[in-house]
Amino acid sequence: MRVPLLYTEKNSFLHRRDPRIKLLLFAVVIIFLYTAPNWQWMLAASVLGLALSIAARVPPLVLLILWLLQLPNFIGLVAIPLGQELLADDFTPFDGDLTFGLRLGLAWSAALFLSMALLSTMSPDKITDGMRGLKIPEPLCFLVGYSFLLMYASMSDIFRTIDAMKLKGIELTIRRPIESITNMAKLFVPAVIIMARRAGTMMSTLQLRGFSFTHRPATTLGAVGVADVALLVAGVGGLAVAALVRFAPAVLGL
Amino acid sequence: MITAQSLELTYPETDYPALADVDLQLNAGEVLGVVGPMGAGKTTLCMSLAGLVPRTTGGESGGDLEVVDLDPRQAPVSEVAQRIGLVFEDYASQLTQITMLSEVMAPMLNHDVPVKQAEAEARRLLGELGLAGLDLEHKRTWELSGGQQQRVAIAAALAANPQVLILDNITGLLDPDGKEEIRSLVSQLSHRMTLVVVEQDIDLLVGVADQLLMLREGEVSALGPAGELLRDLAALDDAQVEPPVVVQVAQAAGLPDNPLTIEELTSAVQPPAALDPATAAGPESMEPAPGVQAPEPVDRPAESGTRPAEPGDRPKAVAIDGVSFAYKDGTTAVQDVALQVARGEVHAIVGGNGAGKSTLLRMLCGLVRPSSGTVVMDGQDTRECSPAELARSVGTALQNPDEQITERTVRQEIGDALHRRRKRRAGWFKREVVISDEQISDAVDRAVELVGLPPELMDQDPTHLSRGHRKLVAIAGALVLDPAVLILDEPRVSLDAPARAALRRLLHQLRDRGTAVVIVEHDLDLVAETADRVTLLDLGRVVASGSPHDVFGARGAEALAKTSLRPPRAAQVAAPFGVDAITVAELATQLYPVKQEV
Incomplete structure (x- = not known):
């Protein structure tokens, strides 16, 4: 079985961008998530993130699975409080401001899609x-x-190890979910032992390969191009506008 | 270059030394071969010379040690790293980077080599180690086969350009071509660096090692010129090391001296075709020398040299018909493979690294379903049952035993499969015992006896045993259910001479018991000695099949030459004499000592 990777090995517009710019944009995204003025901005960021992820050629199935994994957050933050507001008039989650919950819920989606668009286009080396x-x-x-x-x-x-456990007669199949979940504990010993054995050899190898943890040149960086700068300007510009919309009225006393 | 005097090491929480009173001296450019049984202290010695113990493991070290003008135990790590390189036996754990190219570039970049120069050198090293055909920039290190990972690790160690390079049992997972490349590499490197080479395969040290160190229970059992010690049967026996194959042939043929190389053997014996009554001692002098044990005879159902008895009317335990497998990206791993294994047959699947052996093995035990064709194991179609269900009648011991070990004692680990089947459901809320504790205990004892595991290990934690012993535990665990089919994946890797002998005995006993055994192996010496039939794979296809003689002898030479495999060592020794023999025992019966002129 092949290990699922965060990096998608394609050649899209985002793949070709400089990793420094993408890391800076990632920082911009994180700041944006705390700066976005309202849920409409967060919705726009989610849609933009989804579009960029598709442009970065992240497999749609991967996006769907990842989004479904954070669906409980969305339900917890938005759907349950909303349902209770409809059913019981005297319940006021988030001090009666359900749009706060909606903003928070959509923030998860925006973070997911924008992160995937940026990080899935860089190999770990990059x-x-x-x-x-x-x-x-x-x-x-x-x-x-x-x-x-x-x-x-x-x-x-x-x-x-899962394969080895199956060969020992331990059921680990979707066909028998309860038995398989119980048997997952069996993975613990071999997985830990393999990792523990790996740790000692890895530490020794790192020492002998001369890893000093003080200095190392970058090997894959080229010059920052016009498209890189344009992308960064667009990202920073978007963040600036969001910050203005959110904080300018309070600062200017409007 | 390396000097050790009364070197000692005791690991934490143990009351016996892992190394005791080790003295050795190695000059610049020399090659030291290190041999010994499992748990002899070979890896501890390697790590001591590299300054890793007790630095990373804890424990206490005594005595004097100097390697490249410094004591690696005390010197700063950065200085040690610039002078000493070490390649570990554990191939996967020594990869520190994501891709092959970055793995080999990393040590050079750490030592401030310019990026372009580091990349060019990394490509050169990877090419030298036979990896140029892979996508070096993108291939992930954890996706490589064991043999490929080992080659990358060697390239990375060489990249640091050390003055002393230590190779700790690194050829176990390499196919014969790979081993020969390493042997040739060691010969080349010996001109520009000092080498310490720990090897289970002692033939790789012949002609390469200048000195030989034999360790046993942490102590030096012998140290001296390799050319002398490699033919010293008493010393080899004391260190529980199998003699080189030429020495074995010479002993089995009753030669008074022990030639070490084919050239030396050539001058001491002659084949029957060249037999001249005036110069040959003749068959009457073929008794082994006093005190020398001749190799175990090959005990196969039919005489070697002719085709062995076809499985014939014996029931088939394994039936593979037209099997192919392709990955999702379209890469074909196995194509149109067909083979059958009868009960009581030892069937070897051989091929070089990347031949498709592992994929075929995964299909045999049900982990992978074929894209087309059928695999029927003990009457069960693998498409219709889970691997766990199949495991009731198909035992499997994987290459890496650590992936299978889950229990706290050796006894519990071997009996685990029976413990889990001890009870069965007898109603909604009731379970009845179907296998008693006594039955489990008896079955465990039988399995332990079969694999030759020392009984004193039974109450020990299996994860604390040597890798070879852990492997025997995994094999015993696969045998405890008395399976109809036993699959062994590279069983010989990590085993010392006594364990290898136990493995050979085990295979003979399983044949007698009617168990079908499938060995996936690239050690052709073991296969030639033990298999009834052989299937040779190359690029996912069957390129030859039949008896070991059909595949490894003169008849199969053409097919074998197209793969990365080489004939068994005995066959290589036999070739210059024009003798078609594939085992030591066969060859010894066809060579006659030349009469010495008086």
Whole structure:
């Protein structure tokens, strides 16, 4: 079984953008999520994020599965309070401001789609190189890159262990969900042992390969192009307008 | 270059040393071969020389150690890293980057080599190790086969350009071509760096190692010139190491001296065709030398040299018919494979790295369903049952035993399959015992005896055992249900000489018991000695099948030459004599010592 990757290996407009710009845009997205004035802005960001994800050629099924995974958040933040307001007049979640819940609920979708559009177009090497290009301290760059490796390697281990458990006669199939969930505990020992064994060898290998965690040149960065700058300007501009709409009335006393 | 005096190491929470009183001296450019049984302290020695123990493991180290003018236990890691390289046996855990190219570039970038220069050097190294055909920039390290991962790790260790390179049992997962490449690489490297090579496959050290260190229970059992020790049967036996194949042939043929190379053997023996009564000692002198044990005879249903008895009317335990498998991206892994395995037959599936063996194995145990064709195991079509259901009659021991071990003691681990089937539902709220504790205990004892696992290990935690012992535990666990079919994936990797002998005995016993055994293996020596039939795969297709002689002997030479496999070592030794033999025992019966002039 192949390990599912965050990175989609395609050649879209977003794939071709400089990783430093995409990381800066990612920071802009995070600030935007706290700055967006109302749920309409968040809805617009969600739609934009979805469009960009599709443009980045993220498989629609992946987007749907990820969106369904955060659906409980949406229901908890919006649908349940809304339903209770309709049924019981005296219940006032979020101090009676249901649009706050709606903004929060849509923020999850916006974060998901925009993050996928940006992060799925960068390989882990490009992400860490982008971080190095932005002069982020090397230990943090290494940590991010190594986390990706460990995550994928561990997932690969777990898939192999699941297969090995099946060969020991342990049912781990969707056809028998309850038995399979009970048997998942059996994965714990081999998965932990494999990871523990890996840890010692990995630490030794890192030392002998000369990882000093102080300095490392970026290997994949080129020059920032016009399209990169334009994309960053658009993102920062959007954030600025959102901030103005939200904070200008209060600041200017309007 | 390397000096150790009274080197000792004791790991935390143990009351016995893993290394004790080790003395050795190695000059620049020399190659030290290290051999010994499982748990002898070989890996601990490697890690000590690289300064990793006790630095990363804890414990106490004593004695004097100097490697490239520094004590690696005390020196800063950055200095050690610039002088000493180490490639571990655990191939997967030593990969630190996402892609192959970045893995090999990383050590150079860490040492401030310019990016373009690092990339060019990385490509050169990967090419030198036979990986140039892969997509170096995009292929992820965890998606590589074990053999490919090992080659990438070697390239990454070489990238740091160390003065001392330590190779800890790195060829176990490589196919014969890969092993030969490593042997050739070691020969080349020995001109520009000092090498410490730990090997289970002692033939790889012949002609390569200058000195040989034999370890046993953490102590030096012998140390000296490799050319002498490799033919010293008493020393090899003491270290529980199988002699090189030429030495085995010489002993089995009753030669008074022990030639080490084919050239030396050529001058000492001659084949029957060249037999001249005036110069040959003749068959009467073929008794092994006193105190020397001849190799175990090949005990197959039919005489070697002719086709073995067809499975004939014996019932089929495995039937594969027109099986193909392609991944979602369209890559074809297996194409139109057909084979049958009868009860009591040992059937080997062989091929180089990437030949399709692993995919076929996954189809045999039900983990992968064929894109087309059928796989029937003990009467069950794998498309119609889950792998867990199939496991009741098909036992499988995987290449990596750690993926299968879940229990806290060896006894519990081996009996796990029976424990889980101990009770069965007998109504809505009732379960009845169908396998008693006594029956489980007996079955475990039988399985342990079959695989030759030391009884004193039974109450130990299996995860704390050596890799070879963990492998035997996994095989015993697969046998405990007395399966109709046993599948062994690369069973010989990590096993020492006694365990390999136990494996050979196990295969003979399983044949006698009527168990169908499928071995997926690229160690052709084991296959030649134990298999009844062989299927040779290349690029997912069957390119030859039949008896070991059909595939590995003169008849199969053409098909074999097209793959990355080489004939069994005995066949390679036999070739210059024009003898069609594939095992030591066969070859020994066809070579006659040349009479010495008095």
